[in-house]
Amino acid sequence: MATVVLLTFTGLGLGALYFLIASGLSLIFGLMDVLNFAHGALLSVGAYGTWWAASGRLPGAGPGGAGFVLAAVFGTAVGTVAAVLLEVAVIRPLYTRPREQILATVGVGLAVPALLSAIWGADPRPLAGPKALSGTFGLLGAEVPLNRPVLIAAAVLVLAALKAFLGRTRHGLVVRAGVEDRAMVTALGIDVRKAFTLVFAIGGAAAALGGALGGLYFGSVDPGQGTSLLIFAFVVVVTGGMGSLTGAALASVAVGLVQQFANYYTTAGLGDVAVVVLLAALLLIRPRGLTGRLA
Amino acid sequence: MSPAPAPLLAVRDLRVVIGGRHILHGVDLEVAARGTTALLGRNGAGKTTTVRGVLGLVPRTGSVLLAGEETVRLATHALVRRGIGYAPEDRGVFAALTVAENLRLAERSEAGEPAYDLVHELFPELRRRARQAAGTLSGGQQQMLAIARTLLNGNRLIIADEPTKGLAPKVVTEVARALERAAEAVPVLLVEQNLAVVRRLARHCVVLADGRTAHQGPALDLLADAEAARRLLGVGRRDPARTGPPVPTAARPADPTTEADT
DSSP states (O other), X not given: OHHHHHHHHHHHHHHXXXXXXXXXXXXXXXXXXXXXTTHHHHHHHHHHHHHHIIIIISTTOOSSHHHHHHHHHHHHHHHHHHHHHHIIIIIGGGTTOHHHHHHHHHHHHHHHHHHHHHHHOSSOEEOOOOHHHHSEEEETTEEEETXXXXXXXXXXXXXXHHHHHHHHSHHHHHHHHHHHOHHHHHXXXXXXHHHHXXXXXXXXXXXXXXXXXXXXXXXXXXXXXXXXXXHHHHHHHHHHOTTOHHHHHHHHHHHHHHHHHHHHHSOTTHHHHHHHHHHHHHHHHOTTOSOSSOO | OOOOOOOSEEEEXXXXXXXXXXXXXXXXXXXXXXXXXXXXXXXXXXXXXXXHHHHTSSOEEEEEEETTEEOTTSOHHHHHTTTEEEEOTTOOOOTTSBHHHHHHHHOOGGGOSOOHHHHHHHOHHHHHTTTSBGGGSOHHHHHHHHHHHHHHSOOSEEEEESTTTTOOHXXXXXXXXXXXXXXXXXXXXXXXXXXXXXXXXXXXEEEEEXXXXXXXXXXXXXXXXXXXXXXXXXXXXSOXXXXXXXXXXXXXXXXXXXXXXX
């Protein structure tokens, strides 16, 4: 039982990380038809921003308590700015050329980790985080690391915030409409490009927050973290249905859990394969993913 | 004939190339400052592409003057904000959004207070179904929603692309009545296959053939000329006005240049 509890929390924690990447990925794809292969790089930027600030370089920030919160806010802010720069400087000039656009995002996705390892080295940098989050709590005989529920709570809050944004604001209305029919949104007199930048900023913020919290989950940050998580985030986006937030949330949970349980109860590594098999099976039954729409 | 005021919309030599294919080879058309101008032509003549080209929804060259201002280099949203309401051929309603959300999305802040009174008077059904997802509406209701969006803002021009296509005769009448009412205040560019609706609404017409302007003139003159109507529109031999579902109680002005009787 203890193992099941631990695996469940670890799977959900991993699923939370996937969701933080996949939510932005899904919105960006749904609204803009852009496959953003640089999205993992945004997570890495957030992770390194948080690590940089938490290791005492940013006044007021530090590894413990409020200092770490400030560091995570800083990392998230840096990731958000990076996402906006990416949209304006790389994606926007290539809107009419989807192939070049994909290549450009792949390029950024490779260049950013290379840049990070050129500056701070390829080895993982330890990120301990606050003492309060580094411990464990007992549940049904299992000692569950505290960062798991923190990650899960962060993902649930991000989901709730995104749903409120989409459901209750005019910008959210524009995004939902744009996911259905971008041209018609412009034909109503709305500059949909502003929504593009906004969605990139939101997606970048969520991914960068994932980077900050992923540092806690893994205990360290390294240049390739974002890229390896991105692959599974793509699986989540396709499984959940392109452009669907609820779908991405459900798929994150499913992918995280399947991966953890399969890795533990079969050979390590088989969990990653199982996730891809799950995706293939689902797409055979439901070609548009779990949900075919934004909800 | 009264002297014609300057046209609201003047399109010159509009050309559209999509995927290497020349769709429009130089369309000229004018939308009069009053009443409805019908854009006619056989299937594939380039009517919808012309409308989309005017709006900048497809890449185009040429000249598009809206109230004397050159707009051909404007982005679609910027052109629409100058006062255009557009009801596209496929209706363009957002299926996952509610009726109320579809309307709210169409509100334009610079256009003043949205005219919900007019919309609800013409289409009381939309008020009753405000919280219903637009995708669950019938075709006719979706068309009402599409037209309602064009009426919400104080537009200078309404463009409606085949608004009666695929609708039951009763709904055709309702939609035609709404457009007739709209045309009292705002000029309308109407793409329409149903010649009974054209006869009822349009004062002027522009006919396209193979991506070019083939004819411009008073709508009733064309419809009265069986030979020209057959040649330009490819409609029945005897009475071109008989094609399409009938529109009951069509008011027929005696002289095409007089106001429609409304």
